[in-house]
Amino acid sequence: MYKANNNELEVLNFWKKDKTFEKSVNERSEEKPYVFYDGPPFATGLPHYGHIVASTMKDTVPRYWTMKGYRVERRWGWDCHGLPIENIIEKELNLPGKKELEAYGIDAFNEACRSTVLKYANEWSIIINRIGRWVDMENDYKTMDVEFMESVWWVFKELWDKGYVYEGKKPMHICPRCATPLSNFEVTQGYKDIKDLSVTAKFTLLEPQQVGPLHDIDMDGPVHLLAWTTTPWTLPGNILVAVEKNLEYSLVKLEGEYYIVAKDLLMKIFEGKPFEVMAQMKGSDLVGAHYEPVFPYFLKMEGAENGFRVVHADFVTTDEGTGLVHLAPAFGTDDYEVFRKENVPFIQHVTMDGRFTPEVTDFAGMEVKQREDHMATDVEMVKYLASHGKLFSKQKYEHSYPHCWRCDTPLLNYATSSWFVEVTKIKEQLLKNNQNINWIPEHIKDGRFGKWLEGAKDWAISRNRYWGTPLPVWRCDAEECGEIAVMGSVAELEKHTSEKVDDLHKHIVDKLTFSCEKCGQNMKRIEEVFDCWFESGAMPYGQMHYPFENKQKFEHGFPAQFIAEGQDQTRGWFYTLHILATALTYGEKPSIPVDMTGAFRNVIVNGLVLAEDGKKMSKRLQNYPDPMDVVDKYGADAIRFYLITSPVMHAESLNFSEEGVREMYNKVCNTLWNVLEFYKMFAGDMESPPLQTPSPNVLDKWILARLQELIRDVSTNMEAYALAEASRPIIDFVADLSQWYVRRSRDRFKGSDEEDAAFALSTLHNVLETTAKVLAPFTPFLAEKLYGELQNWHLHGDNYVSVHLQAWPEGNGEMQDEQVLKDMNVARKIVELGLSARKEAGIKVRQPLQYIRYQTEKISESLEQIIAEELNVKEVMHTEAVREQDDRVVKEDQNIRVGLNVIVTDELKKEGVVRELIRATNQERKKQGLTIEDKIALFYDTDSEDMRTLLTEYAAEIQSATLALELEAGSGGEPLEIDEMKIALKLEVKN
Ligand SMILES: [Zn+2]
Ligand SMILES: [Zn+2]
Structure with a gap:
């Protein structure tokens, strides 16, 4: 039995003592770098299966290229900024909102974030080490390091100088609890189905007779436009109602009141009610008509006389609702676009933290979308409408609604000012650069990622938060001046302020001001910090403090050869890396002197690891085993091998099964270990000489040819980054080695033919040693243990050289032998058919039989000998045609036909x-x-x-x-x- 846990701990000790990882990097030339970027994880929780998948890929690929002779530096990184840590500290310090936080003090808050963010770093390092991942965690980079932050400033300034950055007001999704806008890819992470309350409200026309077709109709009651909304809390912010000018609308009379709705929706809206259709009109007839707002709060505001009227909008349809749409420009992208055209006042009746402003007198301070009860405020709205005669109907409505990816609060679509990278400006180049990336699986290139690029919108990079890299933008206090200065380095800021700066965090740099070059007034930093995704997208530059340090080294190794993460990153890290690299290398004067490119050449996108029942892994439900328990039982190698051969490598989901890990332990680890023990039984401490003359034995020739085939399959697929395809052939090879080569050769090892026994022993030595090298990237512990045992490492002490410092086995033409592979397949097929013939005849294999005849191309006598032994028959005979006869059982498959003689004589x-x-x-x-x-x-x-x-x-x-x-x-x-x-x-x- 292979004692995985014990052996792996022994190997870990050896690596530590031997400094094998350090050697594997330092002994390779800097002239031959293989660059790999590690996406920084947040350290605000412990590693889970997703991290183990990522770490397995991020370890396997660098180990392979190391063995191919490249220098593969692997630097660990930590994502330190942003909402994940801020949320934790807010909870710890009991700061429910921004007001409390600012009262507590940004200095103290930020320092609390700084001191807690790496809380789990030690646990991470233990787990990462235990699963055999080689990465430099001592010399890690952190996005909160001043060097890293300075590079982020540099990136921003370059983008600013190139004209790819602007400040703009746009409806965006904000998290009212975090009181900050989120980018569109953050929003896509948190959609959930929820029930909402939708209402159809009455917007009463002030002068209905003014609407042409209604001129001659005698109306003895109020005339209402009906508009439907799923966000009743936006109604106090209403400023316009939109119709589609070519649509047909109807005037309907019901119980003494009149309603205008789209003709097509009439039956649906008034179903079962005693209504009467009074007139028809076009949307264009309604345009310009004024109505009474459903809430009176903004009636007296400046410019109000131009608001509260009907306008045309293309997006109005009769798919649902009433064919009339209530517009609140601050709360919807469509609404905002109409507002910009119509010259009406902008109503902002909700604050950034999601509460009604004081103008909304009846509800001032109330949260519009409460986290615990998101319908509560809408219910209040409905009550108000009902008591004021403005409610036509209300319905429960189920829809998919975005929530904050960090704190789970329902988001609000909210027009606010933010800083943007103008992604739309470089979209063509983004698409072009994408074509040069090798995506695994390939469909992501033009699918998930390509489509996301095609629909790319400008990227909101500023957050109204505290713990992050501040935007390096200083603005003149004098509103009419508006001068802006952008800092691209610490030195620049020091020059402006004449102060020494060694920390760039908000609570430090916000205190630094200088006078405006244009008007002499005070220049102050704007309030925002960067989206932490901007920082992780800037990690290639940040981790090397480019361009302030490592200039040549960075440029020599840019873009990276390889990155790997989960498929959610197609809209996250992969995307931000790609945008920033493309922007920096694009245009007349590229910021990095390389050809236009994205940030990486090869990317593996892994799928999700789900619980065995196909559900999400859930701590609460405990529907999955603790990863470290599985490692203790079967070893890190087994779990690594299980993951790397799984569909997770094709961005598909995997239902994690401990049984699957056990199977890999059995098929690969334990089986190879048994083969090694068998070898040692005959070899003892003898160190076999390398294979001198080629063995004449067909089994030796065959297993060596199989090994060549294995090397070829693994190498080709490793070079294509197809990790599952690279690793799966190992399973079959190990089975062939153990169940065929060793089993068939057993007697040769024991046998009296000393020359043949020596060939068998040295072949097996050679095969095991090479197999250990092939295994090294995938199952690094087992590989070391196998290789070490073959080299008698316990006898060599410090002179033993790790398998991970060996060169990757190259193909050996002499050992390639397609013919022997083909013939052995034929032989094994004959055996399979013979065994099934025996079974049919009910004769045990132990009972010798006289002969088997086979019909296919003739194979060598030595193979016939193997068949004879395997089938326990005295003769194996080739024949042109196997005929049906009474004394035999005939079997056939593909082009092979056999006839087994089943007569048991006395002899x-x-x-x-x-x-x-x-x-x-x-x-x-x-x-x-x-x-x-x-x-x-x-x-x-x-x-x-x-x-x-x-x-x-x-x-x-x-x-x-x-x-x-x-x-x-x-x-x-x-x-x-x-x-x-x-x-x-x-x-x-x-x-
Ligand atoms: Zn939030
Ligand atoms: Zn100024």
Whole structure:
């Protein structure tokens, strides 16, 4: 049994003592870098299966390229800024909102974030180390380091200088609790189905007779426009109602009041009610009509006389609602666009933290979308409308609604001022650069990622938060001046302020002001900090403090050869890396002197690891085993191998199964270990010489050719970053090695043909050693252990050189042999058919049979010999045509047809009995724990004359097969019955 946990801990100790990782980097030339970017995780929680998947990929690929002779530096990074840590500190310090936070003090808050953000770093380092990932965690980079932040400033300034940055007011999704806008890809992370309250409200026309087609109609009651909304809390901010000018609208009379709705929706809205259609009109007839707002709060505001009227908008349809749309410009993208055209006042009746402003007198301060009860405020709105005669109807409404990805609060669509990277300006180049990326799986290139790029909107990079890299923008206090200065480095800021700056956080730099070059007034930093995704997108520059340090090294290794993350990052990190690199290398004067490019050449996108039942892994439900428990049981290698051969490598989901890990442990780790033990049994501490002359034995030729095939398959797929395809062939190879090569060669190792035994031993040594190298990137522990045992590492002390410092095995033309691979397949097929023929005839394999005939191309005699042994037949004969005959069972598959002779003659029967005797004796040997070193004396006791004759006749064969020096009559021993003859066998050790 392979003791995975013990062995892996032993190997970890060895690596630590030997400094194997450090050697594997430092011993490679800087001239031959292989650059890999590690996406920084947040350290605000412990690693889960997703991180183990990522770490497995991020370890396997660099180990491979290291063995290929490249220098693969691997620097760990931490994402330190942003909402994840801010939320934790807010909770810890009991700061429910911004007001409380600012009262507590930004200095103290930020310092609390700084001191807590790496709380779990130590646990991370233990787990990452235990799963065998080689990465430099001591020399890690942190996005909160001043060097990193300075590079972020540099990136921003470059983008600013190139004209890719602007400040603008736009409706965006904000999290009212975090009181900050979120970018569109953050928003996509938090959609959930929720029930909302929708209402149809009455907007009463002031002068209905003014609407052309209504001129002649005698109306004896109020005329209302009906508009439907799923966000009743936006109604106090209403300023316009939109219609589509070409649509047909109807005037309907119901219970003394009049309503205008789209003709197509009429039946739906008034279903079952005693209504009467009074007139028809076009949307264009309604445009310009004024109505009474449903809430009166903004009636007196400046410019109000131009608001509260009907306008045309293209987006109005009759898909749902009433065909009339209430517009609140501050709360919807469509609404905002209309507002910009219509020259109406901008109503902002909700604050950034999601509460009604004081103008909304009846509800001032109330949260519009409460986290615990998101319908509560809408219910209040409905009550108000009802009591003021403005409610037509209300319905529960289920829809998909975005929530904050960090704090789970329902988001609000909210027009606010923010800083943007003008992604739309470089979209063409983003798409072009994407074409040069090797995506695994490939469909992501033009699918998930390509589509996201095509629909790319400008990226909101500023957050109204505290713990982040501040935007390096200083603005003149004098409103009419508006001068802006952008800092691209610490030095620049020091020059402006004449102060020494060694920390760039908000609470430090916000205190630094200087006078405006234009008007002499005070220049103050704007309030916002960067979206933490901007920082992770800037990690290639930040981790090297580019361009302030490592200029040449960075430029030599840009873009990265390889990155890997989960598929949610197609809208996150992959996207931000790609945008920033494209922007920096784009245009006449690129900021980095390289050809236009994205940030990476090869990317593996992994899928999700789900619980075994296909549901999300949930701590609360405990529907999955703790990863470290699984590691303890089966080893990190087994879990790594399980993941890397799984569909997770194709961005598909995996239902994690501990049984699957166990299977990999059995098929790969334990099986190879057994092969090694078998080898050691014969080799002892002998160090086999490398294979000198090629072995003439067909099994040796075959396993060496299989090994060549394995090297080729693994290398080709590793080079294509197809990790599942690279690793899966190992499973079949290990099965072939153990179940065919070793099993078929067993007797050769024990055998009397010393030359052949030496060939077998050195072949197996060679195969195991090379297999260890092939395994090294995938199962680094097992590889080290195998290789070490083959090299007798315990005898060599410090001179032992790790398998991970070896060169990747290159193909060896001499050992490639397509013919032997093909022929062995034929031989194995014949065996398979022969066994199934035996089964059909009901004859055990131990019973020798006379012959098998096969019909296909003739194979070599040595292969026929293998078939003979495997099928226990005396002759294997090639024939042009296997015919159906009474004495045989015929089987056929593909182009191979066999006929097995199933006549058991007396002679064959006797031989069968001898086999049984040998088997029983060897089983007893095994039971007594004897090894091949132990010779025995074998005593038998039987009444059967036939048996005695047989024992004399076959004495030599029995003795040789059971390592018996003597075979004599004697008493005692285990009684058994073979072919209706009774016999007892007893053995004595004779050494
Ligand atoms: Zn939030
Ligand atoms: Zn100024």
